[in-house]
Amino acid sequence: MKNFQHLFASLLVLSITSCRSENKADITPVLPAEISIQIPSDTTALIPAEENTKTTENKVRKVKSSVRANSLVSLKEIYIDSIEFIGYNDDFDYFLLTGKKNKRAIDFFYDWQWKKNGAYDFKSGDIIEVKWKMDTFWVAGDGERADFHEWVIDAKKLNKN
Numbered sequence: 001m002k003n004f005q006h007l008f009a010s011l012l013v014l015s016i017t018s019c020r021s022e023n024k025a026d027i028t029p030v031l032p033a034e035i036s037i038q039i040p041s042d043t044t045a046l047i048p049a050e051e052n053t054k055t056t057e058n059k060v061r062k063v064k065s066s067v068r069a070n071s072l073v074s075l076k077e078i079y080i081d082s083i084e085f086i087g088y089n090d091d092f093d094y095f096l097l098t099g100k101k102n103k104r105a106i107d108f109f110y111d112w113q114w115k116k117n118g119a120y121d122f123k124s125g126d127i128i129e130v131k132w133k134m135d136t137f138w139v140a141g142d143g144e145r146a147d148f149h150e151w152v153i154d155a156k157k158l159n160k161n
Contacts, residue, residue, distance in 0.1 A: 063134055063148045066106045073134045075148070080131050082158060085122040093140040097152055099128070108132055108152040120155060127159040 062072035067081055083099035083106065090096075094109045108130060112120055122128055131154040139145045 065134060065150060066104070067101060067108075067132070067150055069102075069104070075134050075136075078131060078133050078153065080129060082127060082129050085124060085126040085128045087124055094137060094149075097130075097155070099130075106150075108150045109137065110152040110155075122155070122157060126157050128155050128157050130155045 065073045086098040096107045
């Protein structure tokens with residue numbers, strides 16, 4: 001019986017010491033030396049090997065665009081295109097302005113209140129001029145993954161339907 005009490009006391013002491021909490025002030029967080037943005041390889045142009053910049057976003061100079069399908073576009077450069085307006089779709093994390101160019105459906109992210117601002121209240125079939133740029137957005141539900149998409153800066157109606 002004495003051995004059983006000794007074994008029980010030893011197990012009790014062992015379990016108490018193994019469950020003790022550490023002082024949080026003693027814990028030093030380990031942070032990565034550099035955080036980089038993951039960019040899908042199918043959207044980026046080739047980057048010269050001698051280029052040595054700190055962030056991935058700085059390395060990317062041109063990307064593919066659905067608006068200008070046969071060429072690469074520069075990040076943050078402003079472009080102007082005419083499209084046939086199809087409609088707005090506000091059902092997603094980013095609001096979409098949808099249109100047609102060269103018989104292809106295209107969409108842009110936008111951030112204006114078209115229901116409150118008559119200047120952006122376009123009707124389906126209107127020919128509009130869009131001023132846009134390729135910019136970064138964060139893919140919803142995908143952690144810290146960045147991607148690129150066309151963002152409308154401004155738009156105006158060209159025809160009088």
